Every structure is written in structure tokens, then in C-alpha cells.
Amino acid sequence: MSALRARGLRKRYGALEVVSGVDLDVPPGACFGLLGPNGAGKTTTLRMCLGLTHPDGGEIELLGEPIPARAREARRRVGVVPQFDNLDPDFTVAENLVVYGRYFGIPEHQITERIKELLEFAGLGAREDARITTLSGGMKRRLTLARALINEPQLLFMDEPTTGLDPQARHLIWERLRRLTQEGRTLVLTTHFMEEAERLCDRLAILDRGRVIAAGSPRALIAEHIEPQVVEVHGNGHDAWMERARSLAPRVERAGDTVFVYTADASPVLATLRGQSELSYLHRPASLEDVFLKLTGRDLRD
Amino acid sequence: MPRWVSVWRRNFLVWRKLFIASVLSNLADPLILLFGLGYGLGALLPSVEGMSYMAFFAAGTLCSATMFTASFESMFSGFSRMHGQKTWDAILYAPLVIDDVVAAEIVWAASKAWLSGSTILAVAAVAGLANSPLVLLALPVAFLVGLAFAAVGLIMTVLARNWDFFSFYMTLVMTPMTMISGVFFPADQLPRPVQWVAQALPLYHGIELVRPLVAGRLPEHAALHVAVLLGYAAAGYAMAIFFARRRFST
Numbered sequence: 372m373s374a375l376r377a378r379g380l381r382k383r384y385g386a387l388e389v390v391s392g393v394d395l396d397v398p399p400g401a402c403f404g405l406l407g408p409n410g411a412g413k414t415t416t417l418r419m420c421l422g423l424t425h426p427d428g429g430e431i432e433l434l435g436e437p438i439p440a441r442a443r444e445a446r447r448r449v450g451v452v453p454q455f456d457n458l459d460p461d462f463t464v465a466e467n468l469v470v471y472g473r474y475f476g477i478p479e480h481q482i483t484e485r486i487k488e489l490l491e492f493a494g495l496g497a498r499e500d501a502r503i504t505t506l507s508g509g510m511k512r513r514l515t516l517a518r519a520l521i522n523e524p525q526l527l528f529m530d531e532p533t534t535g536l537d538p539q540a541r542h543l544i545w546e547r548l549r550r551l552t553q554e555g556r557t558l559v560l561t562t563h564f565m566e567e568a569e570r571l572c573d574r575l576a577i578l579d580r581g582r583v584i585a586a587g588s589p590r591a592l593i594a595e596h597i598e599p600q601v602v603e604v605h606g607n608g609h610d611a612w613m614e615r616a617r618s619l620a621p622r623v624e625r626a627g628d629t630v631f632v633y634t635a636d637a638s639p640v641l642a643t644l645r646g647q648s649e650l651s652y653l654h655r656p657a658s659l660e661d662v663f664l665k666l667t668g669r670d671l672r673d
Numbered sequence: 674m675p676r677w678v679s680v681w682r683r684n685f686l687v688w689r690k691l692f693i694a695s696v697l698s699n700l701a702d703p704l705i706l707l708f709g710l711g712y713g714l715g716a717l718l719p720s721v722e723g724m725s726y727m728a729f730f731a732a733g734t735l736c737s738a739t740m741f742t743a744s745f746e747s748m749f750s751g752f753s754r755m756h757g758q759k760t761w762d763a764i765l766y767a768p769l770v771i772d773d774v775v776a777a778e779i780v781w782a783a784s785k786a787w788l789s790g791s792t793i794l795a796v797a798a799v800a801g802l803a804n805s806p807l808v809l810l811a812l813p814v815a816f817l818v819g820l821a822f823a824a825v826g827l828i829m830t831v832l833a834r835n836w837d838f839f840s841f842y843m844t845l846v847m848t849p850m851t852m853i854s855g856v857f858f859p860a861d862q863l864p865r866p867v868q869w870v871a872q873a874l875p876l877y878h879g880i881e882l883v884r885p886l887v888a889g890r891l892p893e894h895a896a897l898h899v900a901v902l903l904g905y906a907a908a909g910y911a912m913a914i915f916f917a918r919r920r921f922s923t
Contacts, residue, residue, distance in 0.1 A: 423765055425922050439922075443768045451766035457759035461687045470686065473679040474767035519766075 374399040374434060374526050374557040375420060381428035382415050382581075389415050391581040393429070397574070399525075402548070402558040404572035406565070406663060408672040412581040413561040414454065417528055420559075421451065434525060447475065450519030454530040454561075456511045458503050464490065464514055465499045468521055475522045485521060492550075493517040494543065509540025516547065527551065529560040533567060545570060565660040575659075579667045589659050596662045598622060598633040602640050605629040606650040615643055626669050633657065676769055680777030681784070683760075688785065699789045703738035704796060707731055710857075722859060724888045731797040732884035733856035735790050735811065736818055740876055743786035743819040744847060747826030748839045751778050755830060761921075771921045775914050779827055779906075783819030790815030797887070805889030814886070817902045818879040824909025825875075831917040855880045875905045 375397040382390040390412040397403040407413050418424035420431055422442020431438035436445035459467050465486055472482035490496050493513040498506070506514065512532070519527060532548070533541040548571055552558055562568055568575055569589045576586040585592055593599075598621060604612060605628050613630045616623050620634035632640050637654055644652050688695055707730060715726040722729060754760040761774050791812055797803045829842050853867050854860060854876040860868055871877040878898035885892040892898065 421766065423922065443770060446766065446768045449766075453759075453762065453766070455759065457763040459683070459687075459760060459763075460758060461690060466686065470679075470683045471763070471767070473682060474764055474769055476676075476679070476768075518763075522767075 372399070372435065373397055373432070374401070375403075375559060376432045377416075377420060377429060378431075379429040380416060380419055380426050380431065382412075382419060382424065383427050389581050390419070390426075393578070393581070393583055395420075395576060395583075397526075397557060397559055399557055400552065400555050401574050402552050402560070402572045404568040404575045405559065405561045405578055406563065406568055406575055407561075407578035408563060408667050410672055411578040411667075413578055414530055416578065417530055417559070417561060421446065421449070421528060447522065448525045450522065450524035450527040452512075452515050452519045452527065452529040452532055454534065456515055458511060458514060458518070460503050463500050463502055464495055464506070467503065467514065468518055471518045472521045477522065482521070485523075489517040489520055492520070492547065507540075509536050509543065512536060512540065512544060513547070516544070520551075524556065526557040526559065529558065531562055531564075532560055533562075533564065541567075565658060565663055569659045577663060577666055584666050585662070592662050593657055593659060597657045597665055598635050599657050600634055600637040600654070601657050601661055602632040602634070602637050602644075602652055602654050603629055604632070604644065604650055604652045608647075608649050612643070612647070612650060616640055619643065624669075631661075633661065675773075675776075677773040677777035677780070680764060680769065680774055681781050683764075684754075684777070684781040685784075695785075696788075696792075699738070699742050699785070700792055703734050703741075703789070703793055707734045707793070707797075722884070722888075724884075725802070727800075728797070728802040728887055729884065730857065731793070731800075731802045732811075732887040733880055735793045735797070735815065735887075736854075736876060736879040736883055737851050737856045738793055739786045739790035739815050739818045739879070740822045740847070740851075742789040743782045743822035744826040744843075746782035746785050747778060747823040748830050748833075748842070749836075751782070751827060751830040752833055752836065752839070754778075756833075765921065771917045772914050775827060775831075775910070775917050778830075779820065779823045779910060779913070782823035782826065783816055786819030786823065787812075787816040790818070803887045803889075805886075807886050807889055807891065811883045811886045814879060814882045814899075814902075817899065817906065818875065821875040821879075821902045821905035821909065824906045824913060827913040828909055828916060831913055831920050850874050850876050853877075855884075875902055878902055 373396050375395060377393060377395040380390050380393040393416055405413050415424060419426045420433055420438065422439035425439055433445040434448050438445060459470065462470060468486050468489060469482055490499060493516060495510060495514060533544050548558060573588055575589060575592060576583045585596060609628060609630050613623060613625060616632050619639045620632045622633040624631045634640060641654060644650060711727040711730045718726040764774055794811055829839060853863055853871040854874065860871050860877060878901045882892045882895060882898045
């Protein structure tokens with residue numbers, strides 16, 4: 372049985388259908404990533420899975436409960452880390468957790484016991500009585516994560532969990548999320564941060580214009596959709612060089628003043644670059660970001 | 674315990690932390706007005722409807738202060754929780770629904786309003802303006818007035834797109850209502866059509882209940898006045914839920 376299963380999800384706002392027939396399957400214990408450019412329908416899909424936004428069509432089952440009919444029952448066993456922090460600014464760190472635990476009807480003594488454990492987990496052990504306004508962005512995000520764990524959820528939804536954090540804070544969150552999957556919890560996260568998806572997720576779905584355009588493990592998506600090697604070239608004369616490269620590789624693209632060459636064998640391409648002092652280049656294995664850009668295009672989404 | 678109680682307790686905890694500023698703003702204004710205006714006008718008007726002007730005005734102030742506290746809490750503070758701080762969003766990730774949040778916000782605003790009303794009553798009693806034990810019946814009335822205005826205020830909140838929205842309700846509804854409902858002077862000296870308008874609004878009925886109690890008499894048509902206040906509270910609650918669901922689940 373899936374921890375989360377959606378079939379044919381649809382949501383329309385006025386003339387715009389933001390989610391048009393999305394299917395999702397998240398096995399228990401998986402870390403599932405929902406990727407997509409801005410406006411792809413990620414957040415709306417998450418909200419529908421939680422029973423917060425009512426879909427115009429389709430079926431959802433979350434931890435065995437039909438959504439939205441029994442969303443409240445399902446949310447007893449679910450945690451949520453939203454995209455924008457909505458901690459209570461009038462409360463201390465510990466008070467935020469106490470008040471949140473009450474929303475779940477957790478007895479007071481149990482909440483008090485959990486708080487120590489959760490603050491330890493979030494690396495906020497000494498900050499129990501700190502006011503929210505004195506916390507850094509990374510601390511707030513970790514506290515939001517701790518808050519989402521107050522009810523010991525089986526499944527955790529996270530909407531862009533590391534957006535806006537510095538690398539140190541981001542790595543700390545990643546490490547904690549891995550710990551949660553090791554404890555057997557199911558994670559569903561949205562991100563447009565490919566490195567995050569590649570590091571954390573064992574299954575992905577790429578969402579664009581309200582549809583799932585690709586799904587699978589990060590490795591499978593790279594193997595299936597893109598040539599294994601990439602050469603990025605920029606500098607004076609990249610235009611002329613690009614014409615030469617076209618005969619040597621199956622796919623050559625330009626974005627601004629950088630040429631991207633995708634190929635199974637980069638050696639003939641690299642040979643043409645040796646001795647070219649005007650051009651600098653980078654030879655690297657293909658990544659999820661290359662898949663993402665190939666499938667969703669390089670145009671800006673606002 | 675009903676589910677909404679945990680949300681009420683959240684608001685109560687914030688209030689407890691900001692106790693002094695909150696109580697000051699809710700009580701200082703009406704009490705200054707009561708004693709300032711009451712003292713000055715009371716000297717000119719020895720008696721209104723068989724009671725001293727101070728006592729007459731104290732009954733009106735009790736109701737209008739309750740109305741203002743309930744309205745400010747449900748509108749400005751409620752909007753800040755709903756829109757600015759996104760506190761409602763966080764609550765809705767838990768096993769609570771928007772109906773629970775609406776119920777909690779209305780009862781909370783009414784609770785805070787009741788505290789304003791009952792403190793003014795206590796001050797009036799200490800000042801010798803209300804001597805009959807009947808005046809204790811004004812306590813549940815104050816809660817009912819609070820519920821009615823909290824419910825109507827919350828409709829405004831769940832419809833509001835920005836802060837300016839509330840000034841229409843404040844300026845066009847609440848201020849004129851205060852003038853025609855008998856807070857400062859008896860409503861029956863107003864032209865008939867204006868009286869009809871006042872009678873269709875909740876503040877008038879709150880004052881019709883509280884003023885006789887302050888004078889030591891049982892109010893006439895008490896059931897009718899209570900029914901109007903309950904009607905505003907119930908209809909306001911239902912409409913606030915309707916618009917809140919529309920705002921939050923589409």
C-alpha cells in the first residue's frame with residue numbers, strides 16, 4: 372500500500388488549470404521529491420494531498436484515509452513544514468511547541484517530554500526560552516521541522532525545506548532529514564533545488580504546467596533522459612566553436628554566453644578545446660539539473 | 674474538550690504575555706471617557722431616565738467598550754493572525770479545520786470583550802453607580818454582546834484583502850451605531866426612522882438589557898433583546914464559516 376496515492380488530481384483557478392491530472396505514488400519509508408519550476412503546481416498539489424485545498428477532480432489517499440473526506444484523521448499522523456515560516460512570533464521556542472502540541476490534543480506532560488528530545492534533534496537545545504525574533508533563518512527552519520514532528524508523524528510534507536538557507540544550515544537540514552528516513556518515516560518534499568533532490572530523494576516526479584512529465588529515481592531519470600556527459604564552454608569565439616561542436620555531439624545548446632554539449636563520449640569535443648586559450652570549459656557528468664532543464668526548458672518562469 | 678479550545682488557549686497565552694499593554698488599551702480609553710464626559714455632562718444633567726447621568730452613561734460605556742474590544746480583537750488582531758503571521762495556516766496543518774479556528778476566534782474575542790465589560794462594571798460598582806445585585810446579570814449580557822460583535826467582526830476579517838477594508842465597517846457602521854444606540858443619550862429622542870435602524874442593530878439591544886440592570890430593575894422585553902443578540906452571534910458565526918471555508922479551501 373502507498374503512504375500517499377493520488378490519481379487524476381485537478382485544480383482550476385479561473386481560466387487557468389494549475390494542476391491537470393497528476394498521479395502520485397509514494398511508498399512507505401520513501402523520500403519522494405516533487406520537482407518543478409515556479410508555478411508548476413507543486414504547492415497546490417501538496418495542499419490538496421493534505422486536504423487543505425479541495426481538488427476539482429481526482430482521488431487522494433493519505434496513509435489509508437480518503438482525502439479530503441477524512442483529512443483531519445490523516446493529519447493526526449502527518450507533519451508539515453511550510454515554504455514560509457509561520458512560527459508564533461509572540462512565543463518562545465518551547466512555547467511554540469507546547470501550543471502546537473495542544474492542537475493535536477497531545478497531553479501536556481507528553482508534550483513537555485517531547486520538547487527536550489525535539490529541541491535536541493533540531494540543534495536548539497540551549498534555546499528553549501529564546502524569542503522567535505532572535506533566531507536565524509536556519510534556526511527558524513529547524514524549529515519549524517521540530518514543530519512538525521511534535522505528533523511523531525509517519526509522513527512529513529515539506530514545501531521547499533531549504534530555500535533561503537545558507538550552505539551550513541542547508542546541510543544540517545539534509546542530515547536531519549536523512550535521520551528521519553532512517554527512522555522509517557515517509558518524506559514528501561517539493562524543491563526546485565536539484566542538488567537537494569539528488570542527495571535526498573529516492574523517487575522523484577517532475578511537474579510542469581500542472582502535469583507530471585517524468586518520474587523515477589534520480590539515477591534512472593538521468594539515464595533515461597540525458598546523455599551521460601556534459602561539456603560547458605564559454606569565452607570569446609564560443610559561437611564559432613559551437614558550429615564545430617554540432618558535428619561532434621548529438622545535442623548542443625546555448626544559454627546566454629555558455630554552450631552546453633551533451634554527449635556519451637566527450638573526447639572528440641574536448642580535443643577541439645585543447646589549445647584554445649580564449650575558451651574556458653568544464654567537463655562533468657550529467658546531473659538532475661540537466662534533465663530538469665531539458666524537460667522544462669530554459670525559459671524563465673515567473 | 675472541543676477541538677477549538679486549543680486555539681482559544683493559544684490566544685489566551687499571547688494575551689497573558691502582553692497583559693499590561695492589552696488591558697491598558699482596552700480599559701483606559703472607555704474609563705477616561707466615562708469619568709471625563711460623565712463628570713462634565715453629569716453636572717449639567719442631574720438625571721436621565723430616572724438615574725444619574727454617570728450611571729446612565731456607565732451602562733452605555735459598558736456595552737460600547739465591549740463592542741469595540743470584540744470588534745478590534747476579531748478584526749485587527751484576527752486579521753494579523755490570519756494574514757500577517759499566517760497563524761491560521763499553521764493551525765490547519767494540525768487535525769483542526771477552519772470551522773474550529775473561526776469558533777475559537779469568536780469565543781476568544783468575546784472573552785476579551787467580556788473582560789472589558791465586566792471591569793467597567795466593577796469600576797462603576799466601586800464608584801457607587803450600580804448598587805443592586807441585579808447588576809450581576811449584566812455579566813452574561815456583556816459576553817453575549819461580545820459574541821455578537823466578534824462574529825460580525827470575523828465576517829469582515831475573512832472577507833478582508835487588506836487592513837483598509839476595516840475602516841469602512843468602523844467608520845460607516847460602528848461609529849454611527851454608537852451614536853444612535855443610546856450610549857450617550859436616550860435613543861428614543863431620535864427621529865423614528867433612526868430608531869428603527871438602531872433597533873435592527875445589536876448594540877441597542879445590549880444597552881436595553883444592561884441599563885435597567887445598572888438602575889436595579891429587570892429589563893422589559895428581555896427575551897427579545899437576548900434573541901436579537903443571539904441571532905447576530907449565530908448568523909455571524911455561520912457567515913464567517915461560509916466565507917472562511919471559501920477563502921481557505923479553494
